[in-house]
Amino acid sequence: xxxxxxxxNNFDETVKKLKKKKIKDxxxxxxNRLFVVLKExxxxxxxLQSEQNRKSKLFPVYLKEKxxxxxxxxxxxxxxxxxxxxxxIVKDLEEELEIYALNIPNIPDDDVPIGEDENDxxxxxxVLTPREFDFEPKxxxxxxxxxxxxxxxRGVKLAKxxxxxxxxxxxxxxxxxxxxxLDFNAKRGFNEVCVPYIVNKTSMLSTGQLPKFADDLFKxxxxxxxxxxxxxVPLTNLYRDEILKENDLPILMTGYTACFRKEAGSAGRxxxxxxxxxxxxxxELVSITKPDQSDEVFDKMVECASxxxxxxxxxxxxxxxxxxxxxxxxxxTIDLEVWLPGQNKYREISSVSNTRDxxxxxxxxxxxDGKKNRLVHTLNGSSLAVGRTLIxxxxxxxxxxxxxxxxxxxxxYL
RNA sequence: GGACAGGUGGGUGAGCUGGCUGAAACCACAUCCCUGCUAAGGAUGCGUACUGGUAACGGUACCGAGGGUUCGAAUCCCUCCCUGUCCGCCA
Numbered sequence: 001x002x003x004x005x006x007x008x009n010n011f012d013e014t015v016k017k018l019k020k021k022k023i024k025d026x027x028x029x030x031x032n033r034l035f036v037v038l039k040e041x042x043x044x045x046x047x048l049q050s051e052q053n054r055k056s057k058l059f060p061v062y063l064k065e066k067x068x069x070x071x072x073x074x075x076x077x078x079x080x081x082x083x084x085x086x087x088x089i090v091k092d093l094e095e096e097l098e099i100y101a102l103n104i105p106n107i108p109d110d111d112v113p114i115g116e117d118e119n120d121x122x123x124x125x126x127v128l129t130p131r132e133f134d135f136e137p138k139x140x141x142x143x144x145x146x147x148x149x150x151x152x153x154r155g156v157k158l159a160k161x162x163x164x165x166x167x168x169x170x171x172x173x174x175x176x177x178x179x180x181x182l183d184f185n186a187k188r189g190f191n192e193v194c195v196p197y198i199v200n201k202t203s204m205l206s207t208g209q210l211p212k213f214a215d216d217l218f219k220x221x222x223x224x225x226x227x228x229x230x231x232x233v234p235l236t237n238l239y240r241d242e243i244l245k246e247n248d249l250p251i252l253m254t255g256y257t258a259c260f261r262k263e264a265g266s267a268g269r270x271x272x273x274x275x276x277x278x279x280x281x282x283x284e285l286v287s288i289t290k291p292d293q294s295d296e297v298f299d300k301m302v303e304c305a306s307x308x309x310x311x312x313x314x315x316x317x318x319x320x321x322x323x324x325x326x327x328x329x330x331x332x333t334i335d336l337e338v339w340l341p342g343q344n345k346y347r348e349i350s351s352v353s354n355t356r357d358x359x360x361x362x363x364x365x366x367x368x369d370g371k372k373n374r375l376v377h378t379l380n381g382s383s384l385a386v387g388r389t390l391i392x393x394x395x396x397x398x399x400x401x402x403x404x405x406x407x408x409x410x411x412x413y414l
Numbered sequence: 415g416g417a418c419a420g421g422u423g424g425g426u427g428a429g430c431u432g433g434c435u436g437a438a439a440c441c442a443c444a445u446c447c448c449u450g451c452u453a454a455g456g457a458u459g460c461g462u463a464c465u466g467g468u469a470a471c472g473g474u475a476c477c478g479a480g481g482g483u484u485c486g487a488a489u490c491c492c493u494c495c496c497u498g499u500c501c502g503c504c505a
Contacts, residue, residue: 042464042474052486053474053486056486
């Protein structure tokens with residue numbers, strides 16, 4: 001959530017910054033207006049309440065002195081009516097303000113490039129050179145079906161489209177990758193955590209999936225519970241409503257979970273193959289830091305994911321997302337895109353974001369900075385999307401005869 | 415899922431026959447003092463959010479959450495959530 005006081009004090013600047021995310025001025029203006037009006041109304045309400053409290057305390061005094069209380073009572077009854085009326089106004093304003101505030105995305109960092117969509121993202125660097133093939137490299141779904149590694153039809157039979165089944169070596173490889181990634185991240189100082197795959201509404205609100213992106217979530221019928229779209233949600237919410245000790249920061253975590261997404265806005269995209277599924281495995285990194293630590297930790301997380309790909313000898317590149325392509329909660333994001341020879345393209349395999357205090361404000365995650373409580377910064381990043389890593393291995397390690405070599409570092413995990 | 419018992423500040427835990435209780439006491443923590451030897455004594459401070467004020471210092475709200483009764487609720491009533499124990503079920 002935005003810092004509303006900041007919005008009030010630096011309105012023009014904030015508007016300018018949010019232009020990168022295509023937010024209309026009017027929305028911010030209305031938000032600001034509501035904020036100011038609410039403050040006014042609340043002030044008036046508090047005055048009334050103060051009077052009520054003060055005079056109520058006279059009751060026992062009057063009774064003791066055997067004074068007549070009927071006049072006092074009458075006054076208070078009248079004042080109470082005013083309070084009730086004012087309370088309604090304040091409550092309505094608060095609700096309206098919240099709807100506005102929760103739907104406004106995070107402010108991009110100053111170094112985030114201006115741009116419309118993924119075409120305006122900026123390539124930062126390439127790591128490893130794609131291999132030269134002396135044959136036409138196949139796409140992963142062709143390899144997968146030929147080897148009996150991926151069963152798309154039966155996945156659909158069990159659930160629906162965009163579900164698939166991994167078999168034999170692919171199933172083992174998936175599991176090996178998860179273990180390898182967790183171990184790799186642990187060596188970089190990220191502590192392994194195992195969390196629920198189902199979370200409540202408050203958790204989703206705190207990390208920003210709700211209220212805006214309800215359409216992309218699987219909701220449990222009859223309950224205020226949702227399947228997680230990423231481990232970022234439970235991992236970040238671990239510290240919701242807590243005031244952390246300064247010495248405990250930064251908190252670096254890694255965790256494996258399955259992830260569930262409706263992919264509501266992706267009809268027709270990547271329908272073939274395993275790139276975009278309703279359920280996929282992911283090993284995630286989440287960090288909670290002091291504000292002055294978050295840039296450093298961000299770099300560390302990007303480096304961790306990149307080195308992980310390098311260790312698997314998978315060529316990839318780092319891309320800085322432009323304002324238009326930035327996610328809702330992110331102030332800054334670097335994507336890692338892995339080379340897929342079958343598709344002859346780089347495809348996203350990891351996304352590392354710094355949300356600054358955006359999620360922290362919603363989730364009320366703070367730390368004691370001397371005497372004061374300050375909001376932390378939260379960061380998240382994939383390390384890595386496991387299914388896509390499997391695909392990348394299949395396409396990059398494929399042989400002319402259709403077999404797939406196993407990356408050196410994974411051998412001891414199989 | 416059923417029955418009962420509970421949910422109070424960082425922790426333990428009073429208050430719960432409604433008013434001077436934002437909340438005793440103890441512990442933990444912080445600063446200071448004393449003492450000197452490895453442990454103890456004393457003083458003070460110590461919830462969160464918003465809000466007024468340069469500040470000193472005030473105001474409002476919060477005792478699981480949301481409603482209600484009342485001039486006034488941590489205390490009474492209702493709904494929900496959670497925890498514990500026993501029973502049932504189960505990996």
